[in-house]
Amino acid sequence: MASRQVLLLAIVSAVALLPAMVSATDYTVGDGHGWTLEYPSTNWADGKSFQIGDKLVFTYTKGKHTVTEVDGAAFHACNRQGNTLMTWNSGNDTVALDKAGKRWFFCNVDNHCELGMKLVVDVADPNAPAPASPPPPSSSSSAGRLNYRARGGAVAGAVAAAALVWF
Numbered sequence: 001m002a003s004r005q006v007l008l009l010a011i012v013s014a015v016a017l018l019p020a021m022v023s024a025t026d027y028t029v030g031d032g033h034g035w036t037l038e039y040p041s042t043n044w045a046d047g048k049s050f051q052i053g054d055k056l057v058f059t060y061t062k063g064k065h066t067v068t069e070v071d072g073a074a075f076h077a078c079n080r081q082g083n084t085l086m087t088w089n090s091g092n093d094t095v096a097l098d099k100a101g102k103r104w105f106f107c108n109v110d111n112h113c114e115l116g117m118k119l120v121v122d123v124a125d126p127n128a129p130a131p132a133s134p135p136p137p138s139s140s141s142s143a144g145r146l147n148y149r150a151r152g153g154a155v156a157g158a159v160a161a162a163a164l165v166w167f
């Protein structure tokens with residue numbers, strides 16, 4: 001039946017796209033709490049790993065807060081008079097993590113930064129070459145990527161095979 005073929009194609013396509021989908025994530029800062037004083041954001045990033053292509057979404061009541069990107073020194077000092085790299089203030093701000101390295105954000109209203117409205121993320125480049133480690137016996141991180149791809153391919157193949165058997 002044509003509909004079965006369409007369904008099969010949909011399943012196989014979805015599995016093939018899976019690696020691309022997991023590689024870019026939109027993170028809502030503070031999760032359900034949003035970007036707020038009631039839920040200091042300082043530790044929200046702990047345990048999360050960010051990659052180029054991910055996005056941070058800051059949601060808050062417009063006018064009550066800002067999302068201000070600064071350098072590390074201004075961040076650590078909560079220096080609101082220092083050099084500002086970028087400011088967002090729409091209340092629903094999407095910040096693209098489009099480059100590797102640390103990005104520092106705080107709220108530029110009153111003493112909110114001191115109260116914990118600050119967030120640092122460290123953005124990894126998934127395509128960066130492995131850092132040169134003293135004796136290079138084997139490139140473990142590129143092997144890891146190859147394994148990851150091989151695993152994705154194996155999963156796609158297994159699902160496709162299962163679907164073929166099923167239909």
Ligand SMILES: *[C@@H]1O[C@H](CO)[C@@H](O)[C@H](O)[C@H]1NC(C)=O
Pocket residue numbers: 059092094
């Ligand atoms: C925030 O903006 C995104 C698009 O940029 C939209 O999809 C989403 O619904 C908005 N959220 C709110 C709470 O306005």
Ligand SMILES: [Cu+2]
Pocket residue numbers: 064065066107108109112117
């Ligand atoms: Cu604030």
